[in-house]
Amino acid sequence: MKTLSLKNLRKTYFDPYAGSQVTAVHDVSLDVEQGEFVSVVGPSGCGKTTILNMIAGFIPYTGGEILIDGNLVKGPGPDRGVVFQSFALFPWKTVLENVGFGPKMRGVPKDERDRTAREYLALAGLSHAADRYPNELSGGMQQRVGVVRALANNPAVLLMDEPFASVDAQTRMTLQEELTRIWQERKPTVIFITHDVAEAVFLANRVVVLSKGRVLDQIKVDLPRPRVWDHLIEDETFKRLSAQVLQMVRAA
Numbered sequence: 001m002k003t004l005s006l007k008n009l010r011k012t013y014f015d016p017y018a019g020s021q022v023t024a025v026h027d028v029s030l031d032v033e034q035g036e037f038v039s040v041v042g043p044s045g046c047g048k049t050t051i052l053n054m055i056a057g058f059i060p061y062t063g064g065e066i067l068i069d070g071n072l073v074k075g076p077g078p079d080r081g082v083v084f085q086s087f088a089l090f091p092w093k094t095v096l097e098n099v100g101f102g103p104k105m106r107g108v109p110k111d112e113r114d115r116t117a118r119e120y121l122a123l124a125g126l127s128h129a130a131d132r133y134p135n136e137l138s139g140g141m142q143q144r145v146g147v148v149r150a151l152a153n154n155p156a157v158l159l160m161d162e163p164f165a166s167v168d169a170q171t172r173m174t175l176q177e178e179l180t181r182i183w184q185e186r187k188p189t190v191i192f193i194t195h196d197v198a199e200a201v202f203l204a205n206r207v208v209v210l211s212k213g214r215v216l217d218q219i220k221v222d223l224p225r226p227r228v229w230d231h232l233i234e235d236e237t238f239k240r241l242s243a244q245v246l247q248m249v250r251a252a
């Protein structure tokens with residue numbers, strides 16, 4: 001079943017420096033199935049963040065349409081969860097309260113939202129941190145809380161914009177493994193933007209390569225799961241797919 005559908009999506013910005021319109025997204029059509037994990041890669045300025053922001057409903061689109069479960073996107077909504085590279089957890093709320101915030105806003109009773117929040121925290125190995133405050137956590141842990149906070153709303157689509165870009169390489173690999181494990185358990189529909197080709201391939205069922213506001217190509221990733229770096233780093237298929245995507249990005 002199709003969860004997300006982009007049809008001939010277009011976005012122009014007014015560039016105040018040039019005094020003219022810039023087309024950031026030309027004509028993007030993309031269908032994402034329920035429970036699919038799609039990575040989006042492409043050179044800087046190819047329109048990745050613009051597309052994500054339009055799906056999130058943060059910025060209007062100039063042409064075409066975005067449908068989520070058949071409904072036209074007209075603005076932000078609880079059917080989409082968003083995780084950025086730098087995002088703010090509420091510093092005055094505990095980890096448990098942060099994760100339970102979305103359900104609270106939707107009127108879910110305290111017992112139930114605490115139960116859901118604890119379930120998601122356990123899934124990310126964060127049970128021990130439930131009563132801590134964000135400034136008592138490492139950057140990697142905060143990022144994991146951000147991911148489970150978005151998931152706890154049970155969004156139709158989880159939108160992730162380079163969520164692991166600012167953590168160290170070691171932590172990043174752990175977060176990637178963890179995300180694939182959580183994905184496998186809950187099967188959320190994910191759009192994941194990254195500059196890191198290996199990350200894109202490691203995580204996804206499909207990698208979409210953008211170039212100058214258009215879809216250049218798409219590659220299916222049939223690697224078995226669970227995905228673990230120790231196995232994949234030397235895996236011939238992983239290496240071949242990564243090289244293929246890298247070549248496309250460099251040519252884009």
Ligand SMILES: Nc1ncnc2c1ncn2[C@@H]1O[C@H](COP(=O)(O)OP(=O)(O)OP(=O)(O)O)[C@@H](O)[C@H]1O
Pocket residue numbers: 013014015022023024042043044045046047048049050051
């Ligand atoms: N608010 C804005 N006003 C004017 N032009 C913009 C605006 N935001 C983005 N652009 C332009 O739109 C194009 C696409 O930008 P976008 O940020 O979507 O690319 P990106 O692929 O996410 O880049 P990066 O990988 O560097 O984050 C670029 O040419 C950019 O300069």
